Amino acid sequence: MVAVLGAPVEMTAECVKTNLLGLTQAKLDEFFITLGEKRFRTQQIMKWIYHFGVSSIDEMSNVSKVLRERLKSCADIRGPEVVSTDFSGDGTCKWVVRVASGSCVETVYIPDGKRGTLCVSSQAGCVLDCSFCSTGKQGFNSDLTVAEIIGQVWLAAKSFNSVPAKSDRAITNVVMMGMGEPLLNFDNVIDAMNLMMDDFGYGLSKRRVTLSTSGVVPAMRRMIGLTDVSLAVSLHAPNDALRNQLVPLNKKYPLKTLLAAVHDYMSVLPDKRRVVTFEYVLLKGVNDQPEHAMQMIYLLKDVPCKINLIPFNQFFSSGYERPSNNAIRRFQVMLQQKGFNVTVRRTRGGDIDAACGQLVGQVQDRTRRSVRYRDQQQKGSEAELINVINMAS
Ligand code: SF4
Numbered sequence: 001m002v003a004v005l006g007a008p009v010e011m012t013a014e015c016v017k018t019n020l021l022g023l024t025q026a027k028l029d030e031f032f033i034t035l036g037e038k039r040f041r042t043q044q045i046m047k048w049i050y051h052f053g054v055s056s057i058d059e060m061s062n063v064s065k066v067l068r069e070r071l072k073s074c075a076d077i078r079g080p081e082v083v084s085t086d087f088s089g090d091g092t093c094k095w096v097v098r099v100a101s102g103s104c105v106e107t108v109y110i111p112d113g114k115r116g117t118l119c120v121s122s123q124a125g126c127v128l129d130c131s132f133c134s135t136g137k138q139g140f141n142s143d144l145t146v147a148e149i150i151g152q153v154w155l156a157a158k159s160f161n162s163v164p165a166k167s168d169r170a171i172t173n174v175v176m177m178g179m180g181e182p183l184l185n186f187d188n189v190i191d192a193m194n195l196m197m198d199d200f201g202y203g204l205s206k207r208r209v210t211l212s213t214s215g216v217v218p219a220m221r222r223m224i225g226l227t228d229v230s231l232a233v234s235l236h237a238p239n240d241a242l243r244n245q246l247v248p249l250n251k252k253y254p255l256k257t258l259l260a261a262v263h264d265y266m267s268v269l270p271d272k273r274r275v276v277t278f279e280y281v282l283l284k285g286v287n288d289q290p291e292h293a294m295q296m297i298y299l300l301k302d303v304p305c306k307i308n309l310i311p312f313n314q315f316f317s318s319g320y321e322r323p324s325n326n327a328i329r330r331f332q333v334m335l336q337q338k339g340f341n342v343t344v345r346r347t348r349g350g351d352i353d354a355a356c357g358q359l360v361g362q363v364q365d366r367t368r369r370s371v372r373y374r375d376q377q378q379k380g381s382e383a384e385l386i387n388v389i390n391m392a393s
Contacts, residue, residue: 018075021049021154022147024191025198035070046200049077053158079151080105085159092349095155099124101142103363105179107152109160109171110348116160117173120152122189123180125363128214130236130247132281134315135179138363143185149192152178153202174204177212177232177279179363183219193229206230212279217253220261228269232277232308233262237287238295246287259303266304275304275341282311282328284321293334300340307335307342315353 018031028042041063048060057063057071080097083104087093093109103124110117125140126133153174160170174196176182182189189211195201196209212232213220220231237243243250250258262276278300282288300307309332312322323331328344335342 019078019147020045020071020075021077021079022145022150022192022195024146024194025200027191031075035074037067041067043200046198050154050157050195050198050201053154055079055158078147079155080148082155088349090348093156093159094349094353095152095159097148097152097155099142099144099148101364103141105144105148105152107156107178108349109156111170112348115172116170117175118153118156118171119175119178120149120192121178121180122149122176122182122185126180127184128181128247128249130214130234130249132236132246132283132312132318132320134318138179139366141363141366143188144180146188146191146195149188150195150201153196157202171202172204173208173210174202175210175212175232177210181214181216182211183213183216183223186219186222190223190227193227197229207274210277214247214249215253215258215261216249217257217261220265224265224268230274230277231262231265232279233258235278235280235296238292238299242287242292246283255299259299262303275306277306277308279308279310282309282323282331284312284323284327286320288323288327288331290330290334293331297335297338297340301338305340307340308345309342310345311347313347 020028020031023031025042025046028045029039032039032041044063045060048054048063052059054060055077057068057076060068063071080099083096083098085093085095091111095107096104097107098104101124105121105124107121108119110119122144123140124142124144125138126135127140129136153171157169157171174193176189176193193209193211196204197206206228207230210230210232211223211227212234214234223231234247235243236246237250240250240254243255253261266274266276280287280296296307309328311328312318312320314320314322332342332344
């Protein structure tokens with residue numbers, strides 16, 4: 001008999017081993033109890049996996065040979081399969097990893113002085129279809145498992161030889177801002193973030209783990225009291241009419257409902273200095289005008305926050321353009337003059353398609369949305385071609 005989390009099962013040739021990567025302390029405790037082992041094994045094994053990045057039970061040299069053999073018969077450590085790794089000229093690194101569903105997702109590392117931020121994906125594709133987002137155009141395939149989410153941190157830390165317990169570690173911050181809407185994969189994302197913050201995991205402070213949501217209000221409310229990670233909200237528009245176009249989820253959870261949920265999450269955090277971050281992708285002629293800045297000032301006047309402006313990063317047939325530097329600066333200054341803390345995100349990793357909003361992976365789309373977009377693009381190209389022919393004749 002072999003113990004596989006929660007239920008002892010008969011070991012057969014087809015039996016799937018328990019993946020130790022991605023088990024929280026509580027779940028690993030449960031695993032060892034089922035094996036008849038002491039709880040201290042949990043922390044011992046977690047250190048090997050997350051602090052030292054081992055992928056083989058044989059490497060756990062302070063675990064007896066007998067226990068290692070026993071563990072090997074029923075468990076292993078399986079990170080996501082790396083399909084490719086690209087390095088940008090600016091130091092940004094992008095990994096494409098294959099997940100169990102067969103789709104590929106992307107993880108991006110952005111070094112910036114002493115800070116190293118890892119942008120992690122939570123889903124293969126996304127159902128939400130924000131109009132400016134290349135991930136949304138891929139459709140949706142699957143939620144990532146805890147192992148597939150924390151596995152992105154694991155492989156990045158391994159590749160930099162970064163040990164969490166050291167002060168000069170490469171990954172200082174993790175943002176759940178890669179492919180997918182994290183709150184639509186709630187339980188797995190919460191477990192993965194707990195492992196990021198666990199001292200026997202990556203030991204990151206709650207301020208350095210950020211969950212970014214486009215506004216799944218019921219799930220934001222579920223977070224209250226359950227986690228205290230930093231919150232970022234993809235705002236992108238200062239009024240409901242425009243946000244309905246850019247972030248269709250807004251039709252279900254409009255701005256008033258969204259801001260109430262933000263307030264309720266932030267108000268229970270013990271440290272009153274913590275603020276929510278609003279992400280705002282700037283689209284030329286769409287949401288970058290002075291009237292939008294004015295509306296934003298009014299909308300957020302009572303919300304302690306930071307605003308992160310993200311000049312749009314072009315991708316093929318997006319239909320949007322990046323505003324001029326003058327327009328970006330004008331928008332920023334208008335908000336700053338009213339006392340807002342406003343940053344403009346520098347484009348990083350643009351040469352390897354790793355910049356914000358450019359992540360596509362290879363999603364085996366179950367929604368057929370990607371096919372519809374391809375058809376539209378094709379029709380668009382045909383129309384353009386006819387136009388060129390007409391002009392030439
Ligand atoms: S912006 Fe985020 S929520 Fe919207 S489609 Fe893209 S991945 Fe999904």
